[in-house]
Amino acid sequence: MGIALLVFSRFALAMPALILGDYPVGKAIFRSDELTERKWLVLAVLLLKSLVGGYIAGMLPSGSPGSSPRTFSLPSSFHGF
Secondary structure (H helix, E strand, O other), X not given: OHHHHHHHHOOOOHHHHHHOOOOOHHHHHHHHHHHOOOOHXXXXXXXXXXXXXXXXXXXXXXXXXXXXXXOOOOOHHHOOO
């Protein structure tokens, strides 16, 4: 599964190449492959960083009862709706 994620990550730059590079879809995929060619160590570190960051974010309390205010007020610009 780790190898599959690394192979998949080679195509992670296809969307930025499509939008920023103004490439058509097929060329954007090949451009992503070119940009990540022979950069397996960087891709592995980024994958590890994402996994560790996701684990840490998942362990943080997000829905504890005291974490959000019970009431809040809307700005005056919303009262007309």
